[in-house]
Each structure stands twice: as structure tokens, then as C-alpha cells.
Amino acid sequence: MATPQTRDHRNPDSLVDNSHPIRETRPFIARRWLSGGHVQTLASFLIQRKFDLPPPEERLIEVAPGVKVLCHCHWQADRTRALTLIVVHGLEGSSESQYMLGIAQKGLAAGMNVIRYNQRNCGGTDALAPVLYHSGLSSDVEAVACEIIDHDGVSRLALVGFSMGGNIVLKLAGEWDPIELPQLRAVAVCCPAIDLAVSADTLHTPSNRIYEKYFLWALRRRMTQKARLFPDHFDVRRLRGIRSLREFDDKVTAYYCGFADVADYYDRASASHVVEKIAVPTLLVHAGNDPFIRISTETRRKISANPNITFVETADGGHCAFVGETQMTKSASDIDRRDTPSDGDYDDDDGYWAEREIVNFLRRF
Secondary structure, eight states, X not given: OXXXXXXXXXXXXXXXXXTSOOOOOOOOOBOTTOOSHHHHHHHHHHSOOOOOOOOOEEEEEEEETTEEEEEEEEOOSSTTTSEEEEEEOOTTOOTTSHHHHHHHHHXXXXXXXXXXXXXXXXXXXXXXXXXXXXXXXXXXXXXHHHHHHHHHOOOEEEEEEETHHHHHHHHHHHHOOTTTOTTEEEEEEESOOOSHHHHHHHHTXXXXXXXXXXXXXXXXXXXXXXXXXXXXXXXXXXXXXXXSHXXXXXXXXXXXXXXXXXXXXXXXXXXXXXXGGOOSOEEEEEETTOSSOOXXXXXXXXXXXXXXXXXEEESSOTTTTOBBOOBOSSOGGGSOTTSOOOSSOOOOBOSBHHHHHHHHHHTTO
């Protein structure tokens, strides 16, 4: 029987899995007037943030024959010694998504290398190849990891993912061979879409239609662009009559990405099938009021049974939002990114709680 989840006495707003020792964590307190799952989710999208990042090294990395992805790489002075984060965005996001920039700024200030990874077609790369991206492409992230290990000599690696990207990195962690590639030290994910089918169906409920309509608008626009670039490969007539993400994934994603149908796609691409195999320390952050990401009872049982996973579920936070009170102690520009910071928590708290929790968790590795 899975161990029940209860509230951590150190953090009354958080639910933690009692089967694992929980590290000391700062409680998540929603920013004033921004409580609630929908409010948090929309606020994180609408509030424009300012970032102080150095120009990245842009690198195109081949992940399959004829298929390349764009990575924005931020390096410490000695890239071989620093922990390297590969950060993967969510559906219709990119390396320029605000949470990607936020985690990069915090990771750099904490002495880490950060690779902001664009999934296939994302970050303005539609013209690179006649392919689409999907939630099961853990092999692409693995190819990037192998490239930076071989080319840049990094010795320690961590995977970070948000939403769809969280599913991808959890899937890769469950598939990873620790003997063949021992450089992987840790994984951290925020609101991972680990159970694709139930989350897609939840997205289609009336209260979530605003999000589904946005995703469908973005996906239709991308499909139309791909058809213009590669008219022999893509047929926009397949978009006709699509009114849900599940229908899009059935008529477009599954069809063009080699799955039998949407059920086959959701089943084979969901990390829930391999989460019990994850053998490295993993932080999974999820909000109980995430509007559309759901984690099934069976998947929660698998998570609870894996001693390598620390599962933190807050009462509030929305979807990949966690917009909290700001408690700034120093600006990122005051930190010399070329120096390795002293031990202890990263203390530049701009209020984006999940980003801070992820970086502080990964500092141990």
C-alpha cells in the first residue's frame, strides 16, 4: 500500500510524501491577490519579468539523422567541473519561456552551467527538418546530454523539466543506464505531464477551455507553418474539425510521429511507466490546484514507492507558476558568475518559488 501524503509540519501549505525524508524547504506563500490555481497560472503568463543573463552560446545539436535542435548554452569559466543543467520547456514553449530564463539565471548565479534546450521546431527552428515534436522524445534530450559530455567534457549532469518537458526528463531518467552514462546526478521537474491521457482530458473540461484554446491556436499555427515549409510532408486538412488537444494528438501528433493512434501515443510517451525505475535523486514539484495536470493514483503509488524521488505537492501554485512573495537579498548582477558560490541555499529570491527550490535541490550534486 502506498504511504499516504500529509502536510509537512515545517510547511503547512505543502503536501509531502512521508516515505522519503524531506529536506528543509521555504514554504510557498502566494503573492498577495494571486492565490488560486487559475490566478497563479495566468499571472505567471502575464507578468513580464526582467532577466540579467549573459549572451548564450548557440549550438545546433543533431538528435536524429537530419534532425537538429537549438540549445542556448551558458557556461561557467571551468565548464568541466560545474554541474550542468539541461532544461526542457513545455508544450509550445521555448528556451525564451520565462521559467526557462528564470531557472537559467538562478542556476548561473549558483555556479552551474545551464543549457536551455529547444524541442524540435521550437525557438524558431521550424525550417530545420520535416518533423514534429512530442512528449515521448526522451531520446532527443539523451542525444544532447551525450553531445555535451563528449564535446565539452562535463562531468556532472542534471535534468530539469517543466510540464511536458518534465514528462520527457522523467522518462529519460527512467530509461537511463547509470553504468553507461554515470554523469547523470539528479533530476528536478515542475508540474510534469506524467500521465498524458488524464491531463489531456482534464484540459478539455469547461473550466480549462481557455488553456486548451490557446494550445490549439499555437499548435494549428505551427502545423500551418510546417505545411508551408514542407508541403510534401504535411497536410493542413488534417486540422479540420479538431476541437480538443486529444483530437489534435490523434489526427496530427500520433499520425506524423509514428504512433497507431492517440491512445498508443499517450501510453507509450507517458513517463508514468518508468518512474519506478528512476535511480538518481529526483525532485518532483506539483501544485494541488494545477488546473489541468493530473497525477493518477497508480502513478502516485509508484512515486511513493521509489526512495529516490522527493515529491512535494503544495496546496497552491497553479501550473508551473508558484508566484510567491519577493524576498530579494541580492541581484544576480552582484554575483560573479565565474566564481563558485559558497555552500548553502541560493538566496536571490524573486518570488518564483519552484525555480528556487529546484536550484537549491540541485546544489547538492
